[in-house]
Amino acid sequence: MIKLRNIDRYIDKRLQRNFILKGIDLDIAEGDFVSIMGPSGAGTSTLLNIIGFLDDANEGEYFFLDEPVHGLNEKQKSEYHRSYIGFVFQAYHLIDELTVYENIEMPLLYRKVKGSQRKSMVADMLDRFNIVAKKDLFPNQLSGGQQQLVGVARALIGSPKLILADEPTGNLHSDQSKEIMQIFKKLNQEDGVTIIQVTHSDEMASYGDRIINLQDGAVTENNPYEEE
Amino acid sequence: MFKNYIKIAFRNLFKNKVYSFINIFGLAVGIAVCALIALYVQNEWSYDEFHENSENIYRVWAEETLQDGRVILNTSTPFIVVETIKNNIPEVENITYLNRFSNVAGVPQNDQKISENVSIIHDDFFDIFDFKFVEGSRESVFNSPSSIVISESAAKRHFGEATALNQVLSLKIGEEFRDFTVDGVLEDAPANSSIRYELLIPEQYFEPIMGERSMRNWFNIFGPSYVTLKDGTDPEELTDKFADMMRAALGEEEYEMTKYKIGLQPLTDVHLNTDFPGNGSDPVYSYILSIIALLVLVIACVNFMTLSISRSTSRAKEVGVRKTIGAVREHLMYQFWGEALLMTIVAVILGLIFAELLLPFFNELSGTVLEFSFGWQNLAVLLGCSVIISLIAGIYPALILSGFRPTQVLKGRLSQSSEKGSFNKVMVVFQFTLSIALIIGTFTIREQLAFVQQKNLGFQKEQILTFNSGFVNTPNAGIDNVFASSLSRKQILESELLGLSGIQQIATSSFTPVQTRGWFNVSFPNEQNQAQPFHANIVDENFIPTLGIEILNGRNFSEENASDKERAIIVNQAFVDYFNLEDPIGKRIPGPNFLDHEIIGVVNNFHYESLHSPIEPLVLTQKGQIVFSGINNMNLRNSAAPKYTVKLTTDDLQATIAGIRDVWEDVAPGIPFDYSFVDEALDSQYRQEQRLSKIVTSASLLTVLIAGLGLFGLASLMVVRRTKEIGVRKVLGASSSNILLLINKEFTLLIGLSFLIATPIAWFAMKEWLKDFAYSIELGIGLFLLAGIATLVLSWLVVSFQSIKATLINPVDSLKSE
Numbered sequence A: 001m002i003k004l005r006n007i008d009r010y011i012d013k014r015l016q017r018n019f020i021l022k023g024i025d026l027d028i029a030e031g032d033f034v035s036i037m038g039p040s041g042a043g044t045s046t047l048l049n050i051i052g053f054l055d056d057a058n059e060g061e062y063f064f065l066d067e068p069v070h071g072l073n074e075k076q077k078s079e080y081h082r083s084y085i086g087f088v089f090q091a092y093h094l095i096d097e098l099t100v101y102e103n104i105e106m107p108l109l110y111r112k113v114k115g116s117q118r119k120s121m122v123a124d125m126l127d128r129f130n131i132v133a134k135k136d137l138f139p140n141q142l143s144g145g146q147q148q149l150v151g152v153a154r155a156l157i158g159s160p161k162l163i164l165a166d167e168p169t170g171n172l173h174s175d176q177s178k179e180i181m182q183i184f185k186k187l188n189q190e191d192g193v194t195i196i197q198v199t200h201s202d203e204m205a206s207y208g209d210r211i212i213n214l215q216d217g218a219v220t221e222n223n224p225y226e227e228e
Numbered sequence B: 001m002f003k004n005y006i007k008i009a010f011r012n013l014f015k016n017k018v019y020s021f022i023n024i025f026g027l028a029v030g031i032a033v034c035a036l037i038a039l040y041v042q043n044e045w046s047y048d049e050f051h052e053n054s055e056n057i058y059r060v061w062a063e064e065t066l067q068d069g070r071v072i073l074n075t076s077t078p079f080i081v082v083e084t085i086k087n088n089i090p091e092v093e094n095i096t097y098l099n100r101f102s103n104v105a106g107v108p109q110n111d112q113k114i115s116e117n118v119s120i121i122h123d124d125f126f127d128i129f130d131f132k133f134v135e136g137s138r139e140s141v142f143n144s145p146s147s148i149v150i151s152e153s154a155a156k157r158h159f160g161e162a163t164a165l166n167q168v169l170s171l172k173i174g175e176e177f178r179d180f181t182v183d184g185v186l187e188d189a190p191a192n193s194s195i196r197y198e199l200l201i202p203e204q205y206f207e208p209i210m211g212e213r214s215m216r217n218w219f220n221i222f223g224p225s226y227v228t229l230k231d232g233t234d235p236e237e238l239t240d241k242f243a244d245m246m247r248a249a250l251g252e253e254e255y256e257m258t259k260y261k262i263g264l265q266p267l268t269d270v271h272l273n274t275d276f277p278g279n280g281s282d283p284v285y286s287y288i289l290s291i292i293a294l295l296v297l298v299i300a301c302v303n304f305m306t307l308s309i310s311r312s313t314s315r316a317k318e319v320g321v322r323k324t325i326g327a328v329r330e331h332l333m334y335q336f337w338g339e340a341l342l343m344t345i346v347a348v349i350l351g352l353i354f355a356e357l358l359l360p361f362f363n364e365l366s367g368t369v370l371e372f373s374f375g376w377q378n379l380a381v382l383l384g385c386s387v388i389i390s391l392i393a394g395i396y397p398a399l400i401l402s403g404f405r406p407t408q409v410l411k412g413r414l415s416q417s418s419e420k421g422s423f424n425k426v427m428v429v430f431q432f433t434l435s436i437a438l439i440i441g442t443f444t445i446r447e448q449l450a451f452v453q454q455k456n457l458g459f460q461k462e463q464i465l466t467f468n469s470g471f472v473n474t475p476n477a478g479i480d481n482v483f484a485s486s487l488s489r490k491q492i493l494e495s496e497l498l499g500l501s502g503i504q505q506i507a508t509s510s511f512t513p514v515q516t517r518g519w520f521n522v523s524f525p526n527e528q529n530q531a532q533p534f535h536a537n538i539v540d541e542n543f544i545p546t547l548g549i550e551i552l553n554g555r556n557f558s559e560e561n562a563s564d565k566e567r568a569i570i571v572n573q574a575f576v577d578y579f580n581l582e583d584p585i586g587k588r589i590p591g592p593n594f595l596d597h598e599i600i601g602v603v604n605n606f607h608y609e610s611l612h613s614p615i616e617p618l619v620l621t622q623k624g625q626i627v628f629s630g631i632n633n634m635n636l637r638n639s640a641a642p643k644y645t646v647k648l649t650t651d652d653l654q655a656t657i658a659g660i661r662d663v664w665e666d667v668a669p670g671i672p673f674d675y676s677f678v679d680e681a682l683d684s685q686y687r688q689e690q691r692l693s694k695i696v697t698s699a700s701l702l703t704v705l706i707a708g709l710g711l712f713g714l715a716s717l718m719v720v721r722r723t724k725e726i727g728v729r730k731v732l733g734a735s736s737s738n739i740l741l742l743i744n745k746e747f748t749l750l751i752g753l754s755f756l757i758a759t760p761i762a763w764f765a766m767k768e769w770l771k772d773f774a775y776s777i778e779l780g781i782g783l784f785l786l787a788g789i790a791t792l793v794l795s796w797l798v799v800s801f802q803s804i805k806a807t808l809i810n811p812v813d814s815l816k817s818e
């Protein structure tokens, strides 16, 4: 599904070139649950953004579903964002002016889903995450864990094939974190959704099938656990 | 999706009340100003277009070349032009004269007549113009010689609510009163009519009122003439025919000498074309007003832009999220522009309410009587305007906001990129440049007007009353004879009035200082045949002391000296200077044909014209013939009918005036006592400037208000944005005054820059404006500094209100929020 070849991402300063990512080769198959780990500043977010078309590599090749990503235009990329890729963020990134219900509903609006269908889809999602009672509250009226549940619900409502989660549990305590991970696990196993998450926690990483270690912009260890 | 946008828009509107208020209120004020000024300008530009036939109505102009080569263009025409055109130009369908002069009128049984303007017209008047009949009809009027048509308000004045039709009205024709029968009442001319009328009487009264000679004379002009042309006639084609007509009418010799030309000016052109003399208005005022309206609106739009951009950080996250979900840039552009549109629509509605509320004030300011009328087409225009304003105000912020990249904004803080920062700075400088320039304009105009009002005019203007003697110059009585009659009446008045307390002196003169558009404006040719201009006034021996005019040399006219009445003149210092007279006493006016006379005194250069004009040579005489005998040209812009000037020394004006009125009604029964105070009348000559002053003052208040609001908003957003920075600084030991300075410094620099840009612009504009005055203030640096400092202080107040909030920030709170 995802094929990265010799990916470089760098920033040119006046005299030197600062590499954020250097020579990344990576293959991720459909149905994988991958955890990317690395110290702060290693370039994990950058890698995830490149995978999610939010950022572009400076060098190297990236094939998504065997299609070269550099050949996609903005419209096609946003088409993928609407129906194929869901994002979950460490800081939740809910829209403050919208209620829980409206935040979850929003992706459907860009997909031009009809009103009645939209209603039932959002209702399903609220049900699934046990937040029906909270549907008319605004994000700042929720706890961090509840906000992240809404964030996940928003990512899932489009039935994406790929979920990209950047430190989804970074701001949560362990009970909440476990809840999110179990949701991911279930999605991966029952619905075959591909999941790529960034995490600093070994415990959270272990929910995945595979761990990629990143250090100073380069993959140092691929699947450290598998070899044990 | 649309509902979602609207929801977000409304929630944002209410969530940021200060921001929304500033945007909506500022825009609403801008829109109100635009609506009012659009109304005014529309009225100005639609003058005389209400006549069904307006495209085909023309005003006749006449042009003659004087001996000294000066070309005089007039829109007043000789009476004979009507008959001549009728007989010679078949393309002319209808033609009328319109000679408006003041008269007295009343119902015959009432002795007390009132002053009225009467117009002599031809019957065609009613075919040319579309003034509607309220009573009577086109067919019923002007069928008999005693016919009179009056305006609706004149009907009210004389007959109250009763029907005016067939009532009798008495007018003074020549020396006696004659009765007329009302056979038609016309609606009052609308506000945008250049033609005004009160009482209309047929052409045959021209002769008894103006004299037989005036009827045939091509060089005596009294009023305009209007024509309509037959279908398909181009007025340009008539040029040759008019030339032939004039050649025949004047004879070859006189035609060659005067180069007398006749031509036609479209009626719809009359009001705003300043190339022709007359009472139109200068289109420059329309332009100035339109520019001011647009500036106020643009400044309000600028607030919208700068505030939206400053606030962009708080919307950035939303943009990022929406993009990761699959929104493309257009979606976000529409969304943000839609929010601008929503705010604009609210502002337009509010603005129209403001405009309606401010209309009476505006009418007073502009001297108009305008009204709003709302129709469906206006609604379409309003919606169109909303879209345009929201595009101007909203498109740049929409571009900026929709351009955010999710990787930048979702990472956390969005640093204000320097490009956006400088856009806001440019906009703030733009707003304050305008504000400061307008403040300088306000200060200058006000100072000049105060100067004009306080300037010593060289005579006493307080407690001086003037009114008409009731004698008018007619073609058959010489000016000196009419003046003599007024002198006899003055003697009767004097004998009764000087007994009353509070009345000091009474003078008689052809012109009073209230008539600031020039007195007898005459000239004689010197040996080189160059025109030597001067002004003249016929006065009695009381004139100089009554007005407190200073005698620099020689003496005043004296009753003891019998020959003064026959051969004495007094000149002003400007006269002495202009004609280079050493030892002026005993000298003559340096022209060959003047009757025997000599200068007996020289008075100071008192201002007998407005301060727009420099003081010109002046001759005061008791016998007009001395002056008239030697001149070859005379230009009259004011009535020379004798007037009385009374000097009062009283605290009880009411009682004194009532006393004079009583005496007057005995001495001159039937003649209205319409008095005016010299100081008040003099003030009114600067009405146009006072109007401009009010407009510029209001405009600068509005721009300062809107720009100040914008600054307030910017400062508040800046404080919010820098909360963390301020918290850190305080932890590191910054004092409150350090913080205050930090925030204020940025804005102070911008306002300083605005001042540097505004100063030369305002300097040039005001220099230009002051050129209209022969006597004006000097543009001092003080005035400019005052404007700059006032703006700076104001902006400090506004910004400090916010930065004091910043100094109160508790670092613990502000750092926790991360």
Ligand SMILES: Nc1ncnc2c1ncn2[C@@H]1O[C@H](COP(=O)(O)OP(=O)(O)O)[C@@H](O)[C@H]1O
Binding pocket: A011, A020, A038, A039, A040, A041, A042, A043, A044, A045, A046, A047
């Ligand atoms: N747009 C950028 N400009 C400059 N430096 C950047 C930019 N984006 C990321 N970096 C730097 O690249 C490194 C990796 O960033 P990131 O991928 O966000 O790290 P992390 O692994 O903690 O998520 C960091 O040192 C960061 O400072």
Ligand SMILES: [Mg+2]
Binding pocket: A044, A045, A046, A166
């Ligand atoms: Mg990161």
